[in-house]
Amino acid sequence: MEAAAGGGCGSGQPLLLSEGEQQCYSELFARCAGAAGGGPGSGPPEAARAVPGAVSAAAGPVADLFRASQLPAETLHQITELCGAKRVGYFGPTQFYIALKLIAAAQSGLPVRIESIKCELPLPRFMMSKTDAEIRFGNPAELHGTKVQIPYLITEKNTFKRMDDEDKQQETQSPTMSPLASPPSSPPHYQRVPLSHGYSKLRSSTEQMHPAPYEARQPLVQPEGPSSGAPGAKPPRHQASLIRSFSVEREPHDNNSNYPDEPWRITEEQREYYVNQFRSLQPDPSSFISGSVAKNFFTKSKLSIPELSYIWELSDADCDGALTLPEFCAAFHLIVARKNGYPLPEGLPPTLQPEYLQAAFPKPKRECSLFDSYSESMPANQQPRELNRMEKLSIKDMADFPVPAQDVTSDDKQEQNKTRLEQNKTRLALKSTADEALPKDMSEDPATKSGLLPPPPALPPRPCPSQSEQASEAEIHPQLNRAPSQAADSSPTKKDIPYSQPPSKPIRRKFRPENPATENQEPSSTVGGPASAATGKPHTAVQKQSSKQKKAIQTAIRKNKEANAVLARLNSELQQQLKEVHQERIALENQLEQLRPVTVL
Amino acid sequence: MAVCVAVIAKENYPLYIRSIPTENELKFHYMVHTSLDVVDEKISAMGKALVDQRELYLGLLYPTEDYKVYGYVTNSKVKFVMVVDSSNTALRDNEIRSMFRKLHNSYTDVMCNPFYNPGDRIQSRAFDSMVTSMMVQVC
Numbered sequence: 001m002e003a004a005a006g007g008g009c010g011s012g013q014p015l016l017l018s019e020g021e022q023q024c025y026s027e028l029f030a031r032c033a034g035a036a037g038g039g040p041g042s043g044p045p046e047a048a049r050a051v052p053g054a055v056s057a058a059a060g061p062v063a064d065l066f067r068a069s070q071l072p073a074e075t076l077h078q079i080t081e082l083c084g085a086k087r088v089g090y091f092g093p094t095q096f097y098i099a100l101k102l103i104a105a106a107q108s109g110l111p112v113r114i115e116s117i118k119c120e121l122p123l124p125r126f127m128m129s130k131t132d133a134e135i136r137f138g139n140p141a142e143l144h145g146t147k148v149q150i151p152y153l154i155t156e157k158n159t160f161k162r163m164d165d166e167d168k169q170q171e172t173q174s175p176t177m178s179p180l181a182s183p184p185s186s187p188p189h190y191q192r193v194p195l196s197h198g199y200s201k202l203r204s205s206t207e208q209m210h211p212a213p214y215e216a217r218q219p220l221v222q223p224e225g226p227s228s229g230a231p232g233a234k235p236p237r238h239q240a241s242l243i244r245s246f247s248v249e250r251e252p253h254d255n256n257s258n259y260p261d262e263p264w265r266i267t268e269e270q271r272e273y274y275v276n277q278f279r280s281l282q283p284d285p286s287s288f289i290s291g292s293v294a295k296n297f298f299t300k301s302k303l304s305i306p307e308l309s310y311i312w313e314l315s316d317a318d319c320d321g322a323l324t325l326p327e328f329c330a331a332f333h334l335i336v337a338r339k340n341g342y343p344l345p346e347g348l349p350p351t352l353q354p355e356y357l358q359a360a361f362p363k364p365k366r367e368c369s370l371f372d373s374y375s376e377s378m379p380a381n382q383q384p385r386e387l388n389r390m391e392k393l394s395i396k397d398m399a400d401f402p403v404p405a406q407d408v409t410s411d412d413k414q415e416q417n418k419t420r421l422e423q424n425k426t427r428l429a430l431k432s433t434a435d436e437a438l439p440k441d442m443s444e445d446p447a448t449k450s451g452l453l454p455p456p457p458a459l460p461p462r463p464c465p466s467q468s469e470q471a472s473e474a475e476i477h478p479q480l481n482r483a484p485s486q487a488a489d490s491s492p493t494k495k496d497i498p499y500s501q502p503p504s505k506p507i508r509r510k511f512r513p514e515n516p517a518t519e520n521q522e523p524s525s526t527v528g529g530p531a532s533a534a535t536g537k538p539h540t541a542v543q544k545q546s547s548k549q550k551k552a553i554q555t556a557i558r559k560n561k562e563a564n565a566v567l568a569r570l571n572s573e574l575q576q577q578l579k580e581v582h583q584e585r586i587a588l589e590n591q592l593e594q595l596r597p598v599t600v601l
Numbered sequence: 602m603a604v605c606v607a608v609i610a611k612e613n614y615p616l617y618i619r620s621i622p623t624e625n626e627l628k629f630h631y632m633v634h635t636s637l638d639v640v641d642e643k644i645s646a647m648g649k650a651l652v653d654q655r656e657l658y659l660g661l662l663y664p665t666e667d668y669k670v671y672g673y674v675t676n677s678k679v680k681f682v683m684v685v686d687s688s689n690t691a692l693r694d695n696e697i698r699s700m701f702r703k704l705h706n707s708y709t710d711v712m713c714n715p716f717y718n719p720g721d722r723i724q725s726r727a728f729d730s731m732v733t734s735m736m737v738q739v740c
Contacts, residue, residue: 306724309717312715313726
């Protein structure tokens with residue numbers, strides 16, 4: 001057939017194809033043609049109609065193929081012209097083969113001429129392959145190619161509008177199809193296998209990479225049919241990074257290809273992130289998070305309650321109202337998937353089940369040590385930022401929390417100071433947001449000279465009784481640093497250090513000069529004491545923000561101590577008076593008792 | 602095989618009610634409603650001091666011509682009412698008990714979900730599927 005096709009070449013010259021070429025081309029042609037024949041929406045019936053009885057390749061798949069050769073559009077147009085398709089209006093076998101030959105020529109650098117195809121040429125190369133261009137089917141490299149093709153295709157808005165989501169998805173899902181042609185009619189049962197192959201490759205190749213492409217991968221590889229528009233819309237956005245990632249790395253080996261549900265698989269970065277989040281809620285990775293804590297945490301993701309309820313139902317496998325680490329990871333992963341537009345599955349996917357998760361990632365201890373050392377290192381964690389981008393939705397939601405809290409703290413007034421103290425108490429509860437508020441408030445502070453309490457929202461308002469609290473807070477803060485903090489993590493850690501040290505020393509230093517000032521005020525005020533005593537006080541010049549804050553904090557501590565002292569004194573005085581009054585009363589009653597019987601009798 | 606299953610809250614409003622013949626559901630709702638009186642009667646009859654000894658399974662509440670109604674109450678006064686077909690004579694007491702036990706277990710699972718507020722309608726899919734498995738298969 002090839003020889004005959006060669007003989008019937010539009011240009012009138014015999015097209016000589018080598019064995020390999022013949023095979024290749026015929027397969028390619030069969031693909032394109034098969035796509036045309038069987039495809040529900042793709043193969044334009046007009047092509048078949050135009051050439052009744054003759055096999056012709058549909059324009060769509062052929063266009064894909066050509067574009068996959070990565071030649072510039074002009075060249076492709078030239079090729080189509082030359083091969084005669086334009087003339088006859090369809091891609092018959094002859095035209096197709098000529099076109100392929102021309103593509104090979106162009107790729108080898110030869111000019112696109114009919115003469116070029118006369119010589120021996122290597123096979124035309126389609127797709128990304130760095131490796132050489134034998135078109136292998138079911139090969140991991142090609143499946144990579146398939147995926148690269150998709151964003152590639154999306155960018156090129158052509159007359160071939162059939163490039164819709166359905167095609168894209170089915171492209172990824174057809175294994176035996178050459179990665180170049182898009183067979184809309186790929187049998188659905190092919191979906192699973194190549195999906196796992198290709199996707200696992202993606203995973204392995206991008207494990208070390210920037211997690212950002214992960215989101216891009218997910219929309220592309222969508223196992224459960226429903227073509228929600230959202231995932232379809234994402235590829236264009238991420239395709240640039242995707243192509244980059246694919247061109248950079250490719251490790252064609254197959255790991256974890258047992259389960260076909262790729263979006264439900266947790267990557268390393270995600271896993272780390274989830275574990276850190278778990279830690280922020282519950283320091284011990286082997287114990288659980290209670291229902292209410294988890295509820296508050298997941299509510300921040302701004303999903304609807306019924307959905308959260310369903311996610312909980314899926315992930316809490318033992319229905320005990322608490323989440324262990326694998327359950328938590330599963331739940332978090334489901335939330336992330338849902339936020340990215342994935343419909344929730346009917347049942348917990350096998351890759352998210354607790355046993356699988358525990359088996360797959362059995363190294364909580366190592367992460368623990370990593371984590372601690374990590375928190376000690378100062379700020380600017382690249383990874384949390386990357387993770388932030390990846391999980392930007394959930395983080396952003398959690399980050400949204402400090403924003404309203406900050407507004408109140410940007411004042412210098414004394415009343416504000418009081419309210420700040422109160423808010424500190426409430427903000428204690430918002431542990432995970434503490435770090436965010438903290439650095440942001442620091443940026444607001446340079447304006448304020450008064451050195452009033454700039455809000456370390458995570459710190460307890462009463463330093464004295466809660467020394468132990470501070471110690472625990474200090475512990476938690478280093479852990480929180482790893483979590484969604486975007487700005488400098490150094491500030492919370494720095495601030496915690498002066499707290500864990502005995503604060504009495506700096507306070508004593510300051511206390512003396514202030515003492516006479518405060519003494520005057522103390523007796524006069526009762527409850528409003530602490531705040532009013534704070535008024536003129538710490539105008540101690542502070543250049544650096546951190547030292548200013550330290551002093552301010554110490555001031556606060558001092559004020560509270562003074563207030564306590566005042567109140568305690570008052571208390572004792574009043575008690576004294578009370579006792580005296582009691583005694584008087586008793587004495588009077590005794591007298592009354594003694595006098596009464598006399599009067600009665 | 603139940604024809605209708607209902608979960609009634611302590612305040613006697615339904616948390617979950619589902620019946621098989623989807624037409625004429627109102628009839629079942631009415632039956633469940635009237636059975637609540639019987640349930641209350643049974644609870645109070647057992648004595649206030651003997652709450653510990655009160656059995657959760659109440660047994661046959663009342664029979665009608667076509668149906669029989671069974672009741673079960675939890676310690677938190679949440680009632681489960683089940684309507685079965687009278688023609689289904691193969692159903693023994695034990696089976697009814699086991700069905701109620703399953704219901705109770707599923708209900709506690711629903712309760713364990715922190716996103717579930719007690720007093721809300723039960724929308725858990727797991728609960729739904731469990732109830733479906735208990736209902737008569739109407740082809």
